[in-house]
Amino acid sequence: MPDLTNPLFPRIAQHLSLVAADRQLGILIADSRGNPDEQTQAINRLLDRGVDGLLIVPQKGTAPGLQNVPTVIINTASDPDNSVSADHAGGGRMIAEHIASLGHRHVILLGEDRVSEVQRDRVAGMRAGFDPSIHLQEIWGESGIDQLVSAIQNGATAVITTSDLLALRVHSHLTRNGIVVPHDVSLTGFDDLPFAIAMHPTLTTVAQDVEQIAGLAIERLILEIQGETLPAQNANVAMRLVIRNSTTKQNSKTKPEILQ
Structure with a gap:
Protein backbone atom coordinates (compact mmCIF):
# COMPACT_ATOMS: atom_id res chain seq x y z
CA MET A 1 0.00 0.00 0.00
CA PRO A 2 1.27 3.53 -0.77
CA ASP A 3 0.29 5.27 2.48
CA LEU A 4 -1.97 3.86 5.19
CA THR A 5 -2.53 7.33 6.66
CA ASN A 6 -4.71 8.04 3.59
CA PRO A 7 -8.20 6.73 4.47
CA LEU A 8 -8.67 5.19 1.02
CA PHE A 9 -5.89 2.63 1.34
CA PRO A 10 -6.96 1.00 4.64
CA ARG A 11 -10.38 0.47 3.00
CA ILE A 12 -8.74 -1.31 0.08
CA ALA A 13 -6.52 -3.34 2.42
CA GLN A 14 -9.51 -4.35 4.55
CA HIS A 15 -11.51 -5.59 1.57
CA LEU A 16 -8.52 -7.47 0.17
CA SER A 17 -8.05 -9.12 3.55
CA LEU A 18 -11.73 -10.10 3.77
CA VAL A 19 -11.78 -11.58 0.27
CA ALA A 20 -8.51 -13.43 0.91
CA ALA A 21 -9.80 -14.88 4.18
CA ASP A 22 -12.90 -16.19 2.39
CA ARG A 23 -10.55 -18.10 0.11
CA GLN A 24 -8.38 -19.47 2.92
CA LEU A 25 -5.49 -17.15 2.11
CA GLY A 26 -3.35 -15.17 4.53
CA ILE A 27 -2.21 -11.62 3.81
CA LEU A 28 0.85 -9.63 4.87
CA ILE A 29 0.44 -5.86 4.47
CA ALA A 30 3.36 -3.50 3.86
CA ASP A 31 3.06 0.29 3.92
CA SER A 32 5.56 2.19 1.79
CA ARG A 33 4.63 5.42 3.63
CA GLY A 34 4.73 7.68 0.57
CA ASN A 35 8.34 6.74 -0.17
CA PRO A 36 9.34 5.05 -3.47
CA ASP A 37 12.51 3.62 -1.91
CA GLU A 38 10.48 2.11 0.93
CA GLN A 39 8.16 0.59 -1.67
CA THR A 40 11.10 -1.25 -3.25
CA GLN A 41 12.36 -2.40 0.15
CA ALA A 42 8.88 -3.53 1.22
CA ILE A 43 8.45 -5.60 -1.94
CA ASN A 44 11.85 -7.20 -1.39
CA ARG A 45 11.01 -8.01 2.24
CA LEU A 46 7.79 -9.73 1.17
CA LEU A 47 9.61 -11.70 -1.51
CA ASP A 48 12.24 -12.73 1.05
CA ARG A 49 9.44 -14.14 3.21
CA GLY A 50 8.41 -16.43 0.38
CA VAL A 51 4.99 -15.00 -0.46
CA ASP A 52 3.04 -16.82 -3.18
CA GLY A 53 2.02 -13.60 -4.90
CA LEU A 54 1.98 -9.83 -4.64
CA LEU A 55 -0.78 -7.23 -4.85
CA ILE A 56 0.75 -3.79 -5.39
CA VAL A 57 -0.94 -0.39 -5.23
CA PRO A 58 2.01 1.65 -6.55
CA GLN A 59 3.40 4.88 -5.23
CA LYS A 60 2.36 7.71 -7.52
CA GLY A 61 4.83 8.18 -10.33
CA THR A 62 6.46 4.77 -9.86
CA ALA A 63 6.34 1.59 -11.92
CA PRO A 64 7.28 -1.32 -9.66
CA GLY A 65 6.40 -3.67 -12.49
CA LEU A 66 5.81 -7.40 -12.40
CA GLN A 67 7.92 -9.42 -9.98
CA ASN A 68 9.30 -12.97 -10.06
CA VAL A 69 6.13 -14.21 -8.35
CA PRO A 70 2.53 -13.78 -9.60
CA THR A 71 1.76 -10.06 -9.36
CA VAL A 72 -1.39 -7.98 -9.62
CA ILE A 73 -1.14 -4.20 -9.94
CA ILE A 74 -4.08 -2.09 -8.72
CA ASN A 75 -3.59 1.34 -10.26
CA THR A 76 -5.28 2.94 -13.27
CA ALA A 77 -6.03 2.08 -16.88
CA SER A 78 -3.19 4.18 -18.32
CA ASP A 79 -0.59 2.15 -16.36
CA PRO A 80 0.65 -0.55 -18.79
CA ASP A 81 1.17 -2.94 -15.86
CA ASN A 82 -2.29 -2.32 -14.37
CA SER A 83 -4.40 -5.43 -13.71
CA VAL A 84 -7.46 -4.08 -11.88
CA SER A 85 -8.56 -0.52 -11.26
CA ALA A 86 -11.46 1.81 -10.76
CA ASP A 87 -12.47 3.63 -13.93
CA ALA A 207 -17.32 6.29 -5.18
CA GLN A 208 -15.04 3.39 -6.01
CA ASP A 209 -16.48 -0.12 -5.72
CA VAL A 210 -13.63 -1.20 -3.47
CA GLU A 211 -15.24 -4.55 -2.70
CA GLN A 212 -15.47 -5.49 -6.38
CA ILE A 213 -11.92 -4.29 -7.08
CA ALA A 214 -10.61 -6.41 -4.19
CA GLY A 215 -12.51 -9.47 -5.37
CA LEU A 216 -11.27 -9.17 -8.95
CA ALA A 217 -7.68 -8.59 -7.80
CA ILE A 218 -7.65 -11.64 -5.51
CA GLU A 219 -9.30 -13.86 -8.14
CA ARG A 220 -6.76 -12.79 -10.76
CA LEU A 221 -3.88 -13.44 -8.37
CA ILE A 222 -5.22 -16.92 -7.56
CA LEU A 223 -5.39 -17.71 -11.29
CA GLU A 224 -1.79 -16.58 -11.71
CA ILE A 225 -0.62 -18.62 -8.72
CA GLN A 226 -2.38 -21.70 -10.11
CA GLY A 227 -0.94 -21.13 -13.58
CA GLU A 228 -4.36 -20.80 -15.18
CA THR A 229 -5.41 -18.62 -18.12
CA LEU A 230 -5.92 -14.97 -17.20
CA PRO A 231 -8.78 -12.78 -18.49
CA ALA A 232 -8.00 -11.29 -21.89
CA GLN A 233 -8.55 -7.74 -20.64
CA ASN A 234 -7.68 -5.93 -17.46
CA ALA A 235 -10.62 -5.05 -15.20
CA ASN A 236 -11.75 -1.41 -15.17
CA VAL A 237 -14.49 -1.10 -12.55
CA ALA A 238 -17.12 1.61 -13.02
CA MET A 239 -17.41 4.35 -10.41
CA ARG A 240 -20.64 5.79 -9.02
CA LEU A 241 -21.65 9.45 -8.82
CA VAL A 242 -22.72 10.53 -5.33
CA ILE A 243 -24.56 13.87 -5.37
CA ARG A 244 -24.69 15.75 -2.08
CA ASN A 245 -24.98 19.37 -0.95
CA SER A 246 -21.65 20.89 -2.04
CA THR A 247 -22.86 21.41 -5.61
CA THR A 248 -25.75 23.53 -6.81
CA LYS A 249 -27.00 25.27 -9.93
CA GLN A 250 -25.04 28.18 -11.31
CA ASN A 251 -26.76 31.46 -10.54
CA SER A 252 -26.39 35.15 -11.21
CA LYS A 253 -25.10 36.12 -7.76
CA THR A 254 -22.46 38.84 -7.58
CA LYS A 255 -18.85 37.91 -6.98
CA PRO A 256 -18.15 36.82 -3.39
CA GLU A 257 -16.57 39.38 -1.10
CA ILE A 258 -13.09 38.13 -0.24
CA LEU A 259 -11.86 38.50 3.33
CA GLN A 260 -8.57 40.34 3.69
Whole structure:
Protein backbone atom coordinates (compact mmCIF):
# COMPACT_ATOMS: atom_id res chain seq x y z
CA MET A 1 0.00 0.00 0.00
CA PRO A 2 1.27 3.53 -0.77
CA ASP A 3 0.29 5.27 2.48
CA LEU A 4 -1.97 3.86 5.19
CA THR A 5 -2.53 7.33 6.66
CA ASN A 6 -4.71 8.04 3.59
CA PRO A 7 -8.20 6.73 4.47
CA LEU A 8 -8.67 5.19 1.02
CA PHE A 9 -5.89 2.63 1.34
CA PRO A 10 -6.96 1.00 4.64
CA ARG A 11 -10.38 0.47 3.00
CA ILE A 12 -8.74 -1.31 0.08
CA ALA A 13 -6.52 -3.34 2.42
CA GLN A 14 -9.51 -4.35 4.55
CA HIS A 15 -11.51 -5.59 1.57
CA LEU A 16 -8.52 -7.47 0.17
CA SER A 17 -8.05 -9.12 3.55
CA LEU A 18 -11.73 -10.10 3.77
CA VAL A 19 -11.78 -11.58 0.27
CA ALA A 20 -8.51 -13.43 0.91
CA ALA A 21 -9.80 -14.88 4.18
CA ASP A 22 -12.90 -16.19 2.39
CA ARG A 23 -10.55 -18.10 0.11
CA GLN A 24 -8.38 -19.47 2.92
CA LEU A 25 -5.49 -17.15 2.11
CA GLY A 26 -3.35 -15.17 4.53
CA ILE A 27 -2.21 -11.62 3.81
CA LEU A 28 0.85 -9.63 4.87
CA ILE A 29 0.44 -5.86 4.47
CA ALA A 30 3.36 -3.50 3.86
CA ASP A 31 3.06 0.29 3.92
CA SER A 32 5.56 2.19 1.79
CA ARG A 33 4.63 5.42 3.63
CA GLY A 34 4.73 7.68 0.57
CA ASN A 35 8.34 6.74 -0.17
CA PRO A 36 9.34 5.05 -3.47
CA ASP A 37 12.51 3.62 -1.91
CA GLU A 38 10.48 2.11 0.93
CA GLN A 39 8.16 0.59 -1.67
CA THR A 40 11.10 -1.25 -3.25
CA GLN A 41 12.36 -2.40 0.15
CA ALA A 42 8.88 -3.53 1.22
CA ILE A 43 8.45 -5.60 -1.94
CA ASN A 44 11.85 -7.20 -1.39
CA ARG A 45 11.01 -8.01 2.24
CA LEU A 46 7.79 -9.73 1.17
CA LEU A 47 9.61 -11.70 -1.51
CA ASP A 48 12.24 -12.73 1.05
CA ARG A 49 9.44 -14.14 3.21
CA GLY A 50 8.41 -16.43 0.38
CA VAL A 51 4.99 -15.00 -0.46
CA ASP A 52 3.04 -16.82 -3.18
CA GLY A 53 2.02 -13.60 -4.90
CA LEU A 54 1.98 -9.83 -4.64
CA LEU A 55 -0.78 -7.23 -4.85
CA ILE A 56 0.75 -3.79 -5.39
CA VAL A 57 -0.94 -0.39 -5.23
CA PRO A 58 2.01 1.65 -6.55
CA GLN A 59 3.40 4.88 -5.23
CA LYS A 60 2.36 7.71 -7.52
CA GLY A 61 4.83 8.18 -10.33
CA THR A 62 6.46 4.77 -9.86
CA ALA A 63 6.34 1.59 -11.92
CA PRO A 64 7.28 -1.32 -9.66
CA GLY A 65 6.40 -3.67 -12.49
CA LEU A 66 5.81 -7.40 -12.40
CA GLN A 67 7.92 -9.42 -9.98
CA ASN A 68 9.30 -12.97 -10.06
CA VAL A 69 6.13 -14.21 -8.35
CA PRO A 70 2.53 -13.78 -9.60
CA THR A 71 1.76 -10.06 -9.36
CA VAL A 72 -1.39 -7.98 -9.62
CA ILE A 73 -1.14 -4.20 -9.94
CA ILE A 74 -4.08 -2.09 -8.72
CA ASN A 75 -3.59 1.34 -10.26
CA THR A 76 -5.28 2.94 -13.27
CA ALA A 77 -6.03 2.08 -16.88
CA SER A 78 -3.19 4.18 -18.32
CA ASP A 79 -0.59 2.15 -16.36
CA PRO A 80 0.65 -0.55 -18.79
CA ASP A 81 1.17 -2.94 -15.86
CA ASN A 82 -2.29 -2.32 -14.37
CA SER A 83 -4.40 -5.43 -13.71
CA VAL A 84 -7.46 -4.08 -11.88
CA SER A 85 -8.56 -0.52 -11.26
CA ALA A 86 -11.46 1.81 -10.76
CA ASP A 87 -12.47 3.63 -13.93
CA HIS A 88 -10.84 6.87 -12.86
CA ALA A 89 -11.37 8.60 -16.20
CA GLY A 90 -15.02 7.51 -16.19
CA GLY A 91 -15.43 8.92 -12.69
CA GLY A 92 -13.96 12.22 -13.83
CA ARG A 93 -16.40 12.34 -16.72
CA MET A 94 -19.34 11.69 -14.33
CA ILE A 95 -18.35 14.62 -12.13
CA ALA A 96 -17.88 16.90 -15.14
CA GLU A 97 -21.24 15.99 -16.63
CA HIS A 98 -22.91 16.67 -13.28
CA ILE A 99 -21.30 20.11 -12.99
CA ALA A 100 -22.17 20.93 -16.62
CA SER A 101 -25.80 19.89 -16.02
CA LEU A 102 -26.00 22.50 -13.26
CA GLY A 103 -25.14 25.24 -15.74
CA HIS A 104 -21.57 26.04 -14.69
CA ARG A 105 -19.59 27.63 -17.51
CA HIS A 106 -16.30 28.54 -15.80
CA VAL A 107 -14.80 25.55 -13.98
CA ILE A 108 -11.53 24.92 -12.16
CA LEU A 109 -9.93 21.45 -12.35
CA LEU A 110 -7.64 21.08 -9.35
CA GLY A 111 -5.18 18.21 -8.99
CA GLU A 112 -2.79 17.50 -6.16
CA ASP A 113 0.22 16.08 -8.03
CA ARG A 114 0.82 15.78 -11.80
CA VAL A 115 3.13 12.81 -11.16
CA SER A 116 0.11 10.65 -10.24
CA GLU A 117 -1.22 8.58 -13.15
CA VAL A 118 -4.51 8.18 -11.27
CA GLN A 119 -4.97 11.94 -10.95
CA ARG A 120 -4.00 12.57 -14.56
CA ASP A 121 -6.58 10.01 -15.69
CA ARG A 122 -9.20 11.66 -13.49
CA VAL A 123 -8.47 15.09 -14.95
CA ALA A 124 -8.52 13.68 -18.50
CA GLY A 125 -11.96 12.24 -17.77
CA MET A 126 -13.14 15.57 -16.41
CA ARG A 127 -12.00 17.35 -19.56
CA ALA A 128 -13.77 14.77 -21.73
CA GLY A 129 -17.03 15.35 -19.85
CA PHE A 130 -17.27 19.06 -20.73
CA ASP A 131 -18.44 20.71 -23.91
CA PRO A 132 -15.65 22.73 -25.62
CA SER A 133 -17.60 25.92 -24.87
CA ILE A 134 -16.96 25.53 -21.11
CA HIS A 135 -14.05 27.61 -19.83
CA LEU A 136 -11.74 25.23 -17.94
CA GLN A 137 -8.76 26.18 -15.77
CA GLU A 138 -6.46 23.27 -14.90
CA ILE A 139 -4.26 23.97 -11.86
CA TRP A 140 -2.19 21.74 -9.59
CA GLY A 141 -0.73 21.49 -6.10
CA GLU A 142 -0.09 24.23 -3.56
CA SER A 143 0.22 26.90 -6.22
CA GLY A 144 -3.17 25.81 -7.56
CA ILE A 145 -4.80 26.19 -4.16
CA ASP A 146 -3.22 29.64 -3.87
CA GLN A 147 -4.88 30.63 -7.17
CA LEU A 148 -8.40 29.59 -6.17
CA VAL A 149 -9.58 32.77 -4.48
CA SER A 150 -8.60 35.03 -7.38
CA ALA A 151 -10.02 32.55 -9.91
CA ILE A 152 -13.38 32.55 -8.11
CA GLN A 153 -13.30 36.32 -7.85
CA ASN A 154 -12.75 36.36 -11.62
CA GLY A 155 -15.80 34.27 -12.38
CA ALA A 156 -15.14 30.57 -11.65
CA THR A 157 -18.27 28.99 -10.17
CA ALA A 158 -17.17 25.37 -9.60
CA VAL A 159 -14.03 23.62 -8.35
CA ILE A 160 -13.56 19.94 -9.24
CA THR A 161 -10.80 18.22 -7.29
CA THR A 162 -9.04 14.89 -7.79
CA SER A 163 -9.64 13.60 -4.24
CA ASP A 164 -11.87 14.08 -1.21
CA LEU A 165 -8.83 14.98 0.90
CA LEU A 166 -7.96 17.75 -1.54
CA ALA A 167 -11.58 18.93 -1.54
CA LEU A 168 -11.46 19.13 2.26
CA ARG A 169 -8.35 21.32 2.07
CA VAL A 170 -10.01 23.51 -0.54
CA HIS A 171 -13.13 23.89 1.59
CA SER A 172 -11.06 25.04 4.57
CA HIS A 173 -9.05 27.45 2.40
CA LEU A 174 -12.17 28.98 0.86
CA THR A 175 -13.93 29.28 4.22
CA ARG A 176 -10.95 31.19 5.66
CA ASN A 177 -11.30 33.62 2.76
CA GLY A 178 -15.02 34.16 3.21
CA ILE A 179 -16.11 32.03 0.24
CA VAL A 180 -19.13 29.85 0.99
CA VAL A 181 -19.70 26.42 -0.58
CA PRO A 182 -21.98 26.01 -2.53
CA HIS A 183 -23.46 29.55 -2.31
CA ASP A 184 -20.41 31.16 -3.95
CA VAL A 185 -18.82 28.13 -5.61
CA SER A 186 -19.68 24.45 -6.07
CA LEU A 187 -17.06 21.92 -4.92
CA THR A 188 -16.54 18.21 -5.66
CA GLY A 189 -14.23 15.45 -4.44
CA PHE A 190 -13.27 11.96 -5.56
CA ASP A 191 -13.37 8.56 -3.74
CA ASP A 192 -16.31 9.05 -1.29
CA LEU A 193 -14.26 8.74 1.89
CA PRO A 194 -16.17 8.54 5.20
CA PHE A 195 -15.67 12.20 6.09
CA ALA A 196 -17.45 13.29 2.88
CA ILE A 197 -20.77 13.01 4.72
CA ALA A 198 -19.37 14.72 7.84
CA MET A 199 -18.40 17.90 6.00
CA HIS A 200 -20.75 20.87 5.93
CA PRO A 201 -22.05 20.95 3.32
CA THR A 202 -21.79 17.24 2.56
CA LEU A 203 -19.49 16.56 -0.37
CA THR A 204 -20.51 15.61 -3.90
CA THR A 205 -18.03 12.97 -5.09
CA VAL A 206 -17.66 9.65 -6.91
CA ALA A 207 -17.32 6.29 -5.18
CA GLN A 208 -15.04 3.39 -6.01
CA ASP A 209 -16.48 -0.12 -5.72
CA VAL A 210 -13.63 -1.20 -3.47
CA GLU A 211 -15.24 -4.55 -2.70
CA GLN A 212 -15.47 -5.49 -6.38
CA ILE A 213 -11.92 -4.29 -7.08
CA ALA A 214 -10.61 -6.41 -4.19
CA GLY A 215 -12.51 -9.47 -5.37
CA LEU A 216 -11.27 -9.17 -8.95
CA ALA A 217 -7.68 -8.59 -7.80
CA ILE A 218 -7.65 -11.64 -5.51
CA GLU A 219 -9.30 -13.86 -8.14
CA ARG A 220 -6.76 -12.79 -10.76
CA LEU A 221 -3.88 -13.44 -8.37
CA ILE A 222 -5.22 -16.92 -7.56
CA LEU A 223 -5.39 -17.71 -11.29
CA GLU A 224 -1.79 -16.58 -11.71
CA ILE A 225 -0.62 -18.62 -8.72
CA GLN A 226 -2.38 -21.70 -10.11
CA GLY A 227 -0.94 -21.13 -13.58
CA GLU A 228 -4.36 -20.80 -15.18
CA THR A 229 -5.41 -18.62 -18.12
CA LEU A 230 -5.92 -14.97 -17.20
CA PRO A 231 -8.78 -12.78 -18.49
CA ALA A 232 -8.00 -11.29 -21.89
CA GLN A 233 -8.55 -7.74 -20.64
CA ASN A 234 -7.68 -5.93 -17.46
CA ALA A 235 -10.62 -5.05 -15.20
CA ASN A 236 -11.75 -1.41 -15.17
CA VAL A 237 -14.49 -1.10 -12.55
CA ALA A 238 -17.12 1.61 -13.02
CA MET A 239 -17.41 4.35 -10.41
CA ARG A 240 -20.64 5.79 -9.02
CA LEU A 241 -21.65 9.45 -8.82
CA VAL A 242 -22.72 10.53 -5.33
CA ILE A 243 -24.56 13.87 -5.37
CA ARG A 244 -24.69 15.75 -2.08
CA ASN A 245 -24.98 19.37 -0.95
CA SER A 246 -21.65 20.89 -2.04
CA THR A 247 -22.86 21.41 -5.61
CA THR A 248 -25.75 23.53 -6.81
CA LYS A 249 -27.00 25.27 -9.93
CA GLN A 250 -25.04 28.18 -11.31
CA ASN A 251 -26.76 31.46 -10.54
CA SER A 252 -26.39 35.15 -11.21
CA LYS A 253 -25.10 36.12 -7.76
CA THR A 254 -22.46 38.84 -7.58
CA LYS A 255 -18.85 37.91 -6.98
CA PRO A 256 -18.15 36.82 -3.39
CA GLU A 257 -16.57 39.38 -1.10
CA ILE A 258 -13.09 38.13 -0.24
CA LEU A 259 -11.86 38.50 3.33
CA GLN A 260 -8.57 40.34 3.69
